[in-house]
Amino acid sequence: MTAGREPVDVLIRRVDPEVPLPTYAHPGDAGVDLVTTRPAELPPGERVVLPTGIALALPDGYAAFVHPRSGLAARCGVTLVNAPGTVDAGYRGEIKVNVVNLDPRRPVRFERFDRIAQLVIQQVEKARFHEVAELPGSARGEGGHGSTGGHASLGDRETVHGYASVIADREGQ
Numbered sequence: 001m002t003a004g005r006e007p008v009d010v011l012i013r014r015v016d017p018e019v020p021l022p023t024y025a026h027p028g029d030a031g032v033d034l035v036t037t038r039p040a041e042l043p044p045g046e047r048v049v050l051p052t053g054i055a056l057a058l059p060d061g062y063a064a065f066v067h068p069r070s071g072l073a074a075r076c077g078v079t080l081v082n083a084p085g086t087v088d089a090g091y092r093g094e095i096k097v098n099v100v101n102l103d104p105r106r107p108v109r110f111e112r113f114d115r116i117a118q119l120v121i122q123q124v125e126k127a128r129f130h131e132v133a134e135l136p137g138s139a140r141g142e143g144g145h146g147s148t149g150g151h152a153s154l155g156d157r158e159t160v161h162g163y164a165s166v167i168a169d170r171e172g173q
């Protein structure tokens, strides 16, 4: 018996009647793979919006996030333009995936039902916003964008032997 919460029930509609229903490949997996129902070829640097053949009705208080697959990223340079894509609970349309080929040289080809992304379903909080004149203090304050020794302190064009330098970032650790 594995510990953990009960799975949440999610209604799914196959927009493409032949698309396989998503399943978790391993018990501890956070995401289910999404496939493309349309073949596509992407030259280096190109992007495309691909259909997945499924539509969901997520319970209120949940959202689904479309994440890249690390294998595709490492092997082919393929990621998502808007990673992670947000699927709202109220969205009833087909889930689409904004794929981009970041490889500088090689095109990539997807056949029908190739896995192109993964979908992570999560509970999400709703905020009630209260406007104030001053926010309470904190250790970080307004520091961000490299304030702990990151790239911003180098200026835009700082390079070491032709590479963008991460030395200041290491020093900040």
Ligand SMILES: O=c1ccn([C@H]2C[C@H](O)[C@@H](COP(=O)(O)OP(=O)(O)OP(=O)(O)O)O2)c(=O)[nH]1
Residues within 6 Å of the ligand: 066, 082, 084, 085, 086, 087, 088, 089, 091, 094, 095, 096, 097, 098
């Ligand atoms: O990767 C994604 C991201 C979003 N969506 C769908 C579900 C989501 O609920 C809807 C709207 O997404 P988002 O709010 O990110 O898009 P927007 O550009 O802000 O459009 P809108 O004005 O319709 O909210 O599009 C996808 O199918 N795939």
